Amino acid sequence: MAEKGEVLKWLHLRCHEVHGKKMPYDERYTQYIKKTGLLPFVHLVSRSTPHMNPCAITALVDRWRPETHSFHLPCGEMTVTLQDVSMILALPIKGEPVCRNKASDGWREAMRDLIGNAPTTEKMSASAPYSWIQKNFKKCPEGAEDEVVEMYARAYLWYVVSRVLFSDGTGSNASFMWLQLFAGWEHNLSWGIAALAYLYRQLDDACCKTGKGASIGGCMLLLSIWSWLRLPVGRPIEMRRNDWNDHRDPLRFPTAAYIWDNTEPFHGESKECYMRYIGQLDALTPEKVTWEPYGDPGSIARHILFRLNPKCLEEAHLWWMTCPLICFYAVEYHLPDRVMRQFGLFQETLPPWKDTRIELHELNKIRQKKEKNWPIRHRHYISKFKAIIRRIEDPKTVLVPLQPFDSEAFSRYLCWLRTVSRLYIKPPAFAPVDVEDGIYLDDEDMAKLDYNRRTREGRNPDPTRELRFVREEVSRVLSDAELALQSGTESTLRVFAERTKNWARGLCALLGCRTIEVTSPTRPTPTSSYEHNEDEDEGGGEDEVDGDGEDDEGGDEDEDEDEGGDEDEDEGEGDGEDDEGEDEGEEEVLTLLFARGLCG
Template sequence: MALKTWESTFEPLLDASQWSEYNGDEYVPDCGLLKQKVGRRKRKRLRNEMDDSSKGYGEDMYGAGDFDEAPIKIRCSICHRLGHRMEQHKVGPKNNPNRRKRGNSSSGEVDLRQVEVHYPLSAMAHPDYPLLETFYDREHRAHLMVDDGEVLSPLRICTHNPLRWDERYAQYIGRAGFLPLARLVTTGLSMFDNAALTALVDRWRPETHTFHLPCGELTVTLQDVAMILGLPIDSQPVCGNVQPAGWRDMVELIVGTRPPEPAQDAKDKKPSGVSSAWLAQNFTECPHDAAEHVVESGDHANLGGCTYLLQVWMWERLPIGRPDRFSPRVWQFEDEGSLPTVAFLWRNVRAVTGNAGRRYLFYTNELDCIMQSHVTWEPYERHKILSMGLSPLCTRDMEYWRSVLPLICFYIVKMHCPNHVMRQFGILQRTPPDTTPTSVALHKIDRRKQHGARDWRDVHHNYLVEWSNRAQTIVHGGPAHRSGPYREYLRWLHDSSRLAIKPPRVAVAAENLPDSDDEDDLVDEYDQITRHSRQPERAPLHNYIVFVFCHIVYSFMVCT
């Protein structure tokens, strides 16, 4: 019977007549252990000495503590240190008695700051990667996949169908400098590859506003914005006073149509603006006999986005996820204000098909193995672009392409940091790059919480001053790019940031592994893992080879 205890299955004796007779001691429950509490009992199991032993304190049933387990090591998800949880960094009403309770504001309004969870605004360096900060890394997709072992899916791209174009809009949109972008959108955009974009976004670091790749840092600069979309740069920032109260009156004043009021005694689902569905319903077509002021108000309803900017930027610079490109169609507009931009070259491409999850895994592995020679660092210098007759807006404000400045749109402020990606301009990258604070406080501002009236010109006054002084923050040209100093920069970057999403499955040097008779034991292990998975992954093996090679080089340098 004892041997059958360890079998994987057993046949129960359901007939009580087959049970063996028991002549041992009788056990009676101790009523003193019964917990007499009001309400429903939370657990049915009675706790005893074994539970105390499993916590790492007290003594086991033998009285000597020989079977006590070691305490579980708790790691904070904010500072990544052992011994405490993330709640220690929170500041709330429980540990701040001077805070007023929610709803007790003297003005009769609810102070939302009293119920928010505040994290420290000071930068706290990551214990393993000095360039990263724990405030950003605790919810970063790369941290969740590498450190926590989570399996994440590709992100979903939110898009809107553009409204039907009317040529009478052209003069008003051209007056604002958006005509090249409007022409690009109305002629049709190619399909997005959400798997490739997700694999790239996994490498985005808010600390530097750059993508951290094994080949170096890359980012979307003002040069890319101008060359791909043809948007003007040297102008006034989009900022001002936001007044949600009476927003329907303002919409009616601008576009001539009033959004519908919410039902009586119903919560207003749109407390501060119109929806894209309402715009599509009311501004799909411009009436043929519309007056001039109606046409001018109708062009305000056209929508655009920046996901396409990132998609074309990735296709221009990285070979990963790049589709087959056919000969572009003939540009049908000849006036100077409607000339094409670089994005037009990617109008006629083959649509990417297949399982998005498998493509995402493939793209992630490829980005882990990307090298300097794979990147097109200066894509706009090729002959095909120089000879295509670009819109003058693409190069009009080129003197500001290397300005370190804040990009402002009402409550949003994001720093433009070209000093981290000087190789994209053909200039030698400094090691380490000049530090540009990206401000944790700015990253905490969320649109979902901005429902009250506020003048963002006062909130972002300092950043507006920086924007007005953009001519004084230009990173002027230095020595041309050279491979030797850039290798020094790469060594610094590899020691300071997380660059691999698919780290080596074995973090031990080959000579320190247990010996075996098979010379290809590591390859066999890799083959066994990939054989039972959905598709092979080359990045873990590639990164392990790099790890072993660096270990050999370091050992050689120490010996010599």
């Protein structure tokens, strides 16, 4: 969108709270929910969820690239991985893919069989409004029979999963297909895989939306906490965490999400905040990112100051697998090879390419309304997913050791990424012509520059655009310095030094510096007796004096030396020219080193 000159409108988050009086949790549901493997997740979201920031999420969504399933940032690629699904939500990764026959004929009768009730509204799709679920299943009757409690537990789980994990663009209905998954209280579904696939698909769609009422679904709790743990952009103020009642059950211990259990509500004018977050992401360097919030590979979660749910680490051996992620119609690829820095591991300069298949992205429930049997449609990917799990867990499989993080390799990767991707949204504040070749703009001319005019008028002033301009200019000068040093000729070095002086003068003026006159440096005077004696030896004009203060013998020799003084002076002049050339070379190297450091 930035390439077209368009700005993404901030998105409406289709996420919902499930705690509170509208749909309270009943301890009688626990025995059923535990069978599904969802108890850690349900206990997390049923007690409280933090306030979210739609402007920060939107600024992040604008960096999403569907072809790599990652956010492209100046600090490198980043994405939500299976590690985050485990650590934040404690959802199971192994199991049968969440991909069932979606035939909805007779869905009302089927719904009555599962929860004892169904909406009566005519011409309604296979779903139920959240308000209808709240009205009919808010509170399970006291002393209800087990069959009734089971139906209420099923309705509650349907409500929670639909609102938190798989919220869609409507934001008002729970699809019947999620309720079907709880018919037999199956314990072997890969909920973590489904949640991540659905989130990826929602990001694929949302990053292309331009309408005024554009929205995004999926698990915004997962995306928000993932961002807060790693990025300083849009991070809320952390408040005192609420008490956590684990009922003495390890499956109800908190996950890493408890770190952000309670946050201050988002405040601020949406447009202004959104534009500010875009600029902050433009200025994001690797040093500003918390790459491993859970700890390094050898000590995952040891620094977390509360008892972590055991399900968070149970499937850590599957975090690095490249595999298809499946959720009904959606098939997306998990590509951890592109974000190995997040795991504290070696990042290849050219990550292995995995075709995410354009035709897969075109599969959705709107375009394929007539498609019902998704297990048949996706049988290839289902088989592939299961085979990958079997291979990883097979004791006979020899796994290749993972290399630790290497900063030099990561720097090479960043240089490569800058050549193949768009990492910045906002343009530089100024154009290179404003500072190059000694062009100096006076105050009146600088006031006419577009960036200064917009800033003066209060239209999105953003200092990060100035930072980008300086970064790109210094990088350009760095390249010129490399070429000048390679030539090695005095004339080339002089030309470069003069151009660099004029460039620096123009840059200082653009950035508001009013002291732009250049003071010519003088040769330094000796500061030590050793240097002073060296100068005397080189001059050769001083007579040596003996201990009595009288001249030594050999005055004629001294006279001869004096007569040869002109030759010495000539030699000294020659030496001075050589020294000047050497000094320019040294200055050239210093300029190059300075530019490299500033660019970094």
